[in-house]
Amino acid sequence: MSSITLYPTSNFTFGTKEAEPQSETSATERLNVLRSYYETSGMRRAVDAVFLVHEAKHPHVLLLQIGHKFFKLPGGYLKPGEDEVEGLQKRLNELFGRTGTDGSSSTMFDWNVGECIGTWWRPNFDNYTYPYLAPHVSRPKEQKKIFLVHLPEHRELSVPANLQLVAVPLLEFYNNPATYGAQLAGLPVCLSRFSYSFAD
Amino acid sequence: MSSITLYPTSNFTFGTKEAEPQSETSATERLNVLRSYYETSGMRRAVDAVFLVHEAKHPHVLLLQIGHKFFKLPGGYLKPGEDEVEGLQKRLNELFGRTGTDGSSSTMFDWNVGECIGTWWRPNFDNYTYPYLAPHVSRPKEQKKIFLVHLPEHRELSVPANLQLVAVPLLEFYNNPATYGAQLAGLPVCLSRFSYSFAD
Numbered sequence: 167m168s169s170i171t172l173y174p175t176s177n178f179t180f181g182t183k184e185a186e187p188q189s190e191t192s193a194t195e196r197l198n199v200l201r202s203y204y205e206t207s208g209m210r211r212a213v214d215a216v217f218l219v220h221e222a223k224h225p226h227v228l229l230l231q232i233g234h235k236f237f238k239l240p241g242g243y244l245k246p247g248e249d250e251v252e253g254l255q256k257r258l259n260e261l262f263g264r265t266g267t268d269g270s271s272s273t274m275f276d277w278n279v280g281e282c283i284g285t286w287w288r289p290n291f292d293n294y295t296y297p298y299l300a301p302h303v304s305r306p307k308e309q310k311k312i313f314l315v316h317l318p319e320h321r322e323l324s325v326p327a328n329l330q331l332v333a334v335p336l337l338e339f340y341n342n343p344a345t346y347g348a349q350l351a352g353l354p355v356c357l358s359r360f361s362y363s364f365a366d
Numbered sequence: 367m368s369s370i371t372l373y374p375t376s377n378f379t380f381g382t383k384e385a386e387p388q389s390e391t392s393a394t395e396r397l398n399v400l401r402s403y404y405e406t407s408g409m410r411r412a413v414d415a416v417f418l419v420h421e422a423k424h425p426h427v428l429l430l431q432i433g434h435k436f437f438k439l440p441g442g443y444l445k446p447g448e449d450e451v452e453g454l455q456k457r458l459n460e461l462f463g464r465t466g467t468d469g470s471s472s473t474m475f476d477w478n479v480g481e482c483i484g485t486w487w488r489p490n491f492d493n494y495t496y497p498y499l500a501p502h503v504s505r506p507k508e509q510k511k512i513f514l515v516h517l518p519e520h521r522e523l524s525v526p527a528n529l530q531l532v533a534v535p536l537l538e539f540y541n542n543p544a545t546y547g548a549q550l551a552g553l554p555v556c557l558s559r560f561s562y563s564f565a566d
């Protein structure tokens with residue numbers, strides 16, 4: 167069984183940097199962006215990262231919280247033709263790296279992108295995604311792959327000011343699609359094949 | 367991404383052999399057996415197999431059906447100290463092999479046990495299992511590991527007369543714990559990291 171070493175949440179410091187512009191705000195707007203992407207470039211591809219840490223020897227997942235209620239995994243969309251792993255590394259540096267301005271130093275990380283733990287498909291221009299392609303779906307509109315990204319023992323992450331990075335216990339997600347959505351609610355099942363060692 | 371070759375359900379023939387004695391019949395009886403196992407040998411270990419086939423290029427899972435309603439994956443319990451993979455191969459031969467009697471020929475298979483796709487824990491002597499160990503659970507009563515078992519192009523399986531082997535479409539399980547239970551309902555999510563190639 168694959169064993170993964172997890173470090174405590176407190177090994178990671180979350181600094182603040184200026185807010186990311188949030189280009190897509192409403193669900194309708196997001197679907198319009200997807201539709202126009204699909205017309206020019208075909209199926210859109212997204213890649214997300216699961217960062218695991220531990221508290222009291224229980225695995226926790228790092229989520230971005232937007233406002234009071236909305237949670238998502240760190241990640242983003244790939245450009246047409248962009249490699250999944252390289253693209254995910256870029257999206258993670260856009261989120262958590264620090265670009266030097268006015269001669270200040272910039273910080274970009276080497277992200278250790280590991281196993282793909284799940285794939286979700288969006289068959290139509292709507293909010294439903296599924297962990298399989300149904301037989302009648304020949305032209306899915308979006309594919310999202312979720313990767314485990316292994317954290318080193320320590321890391322200082324710069325988090326955009328409009329987002330919060332929070333550590334959510336794995337057991338919180340289970341049977342809880344109402345709060346987290348189906349993709350996050352499925353994480354305990356996706357991750358159950360691993361065993362964990364909890365470092366200090 | 368790991369790609370798996372699936373063959374059509376019709377490549378597999380399901381013969382009938384004499385019924386397996388079903389030692390544990392009621393839920394109460396099953397829990398009593400677990401309790402007495404735990405007292406003498408500690409946590410009980412179970413291993414199950416996911417056999418994937420396809421119909422119309424959609425993955426299907428082979429399930430054992432008992433009576434009209436109850437479905438389960440093929441598999442069983444390990445003996446104390448028994449190796450997981452060897453134990454699963456033995457349980458599968460007990461279910462699907464044919465032991466020669468009165469000079470007739472016996473058939474035992476080499477099962478190609480692949481990736482572990484999930485682990486479920488039973489913290490207490492009751493019917494609830496979870497895909498993680500909660501922090502307060504120091505002495506789980508049972509652990510079940512689910513393995514992908516890769517089928518060859520053709521195989522003739524002998525199925526005990528009191529059981530039926532049925533191929534259930536992957537999409538049937540999704541969001542359907544009421545019919546299949548949480549473990550089977552989680553299969554689409556567990557399996558979403560694979561891509562499939564559908565052979566004839």
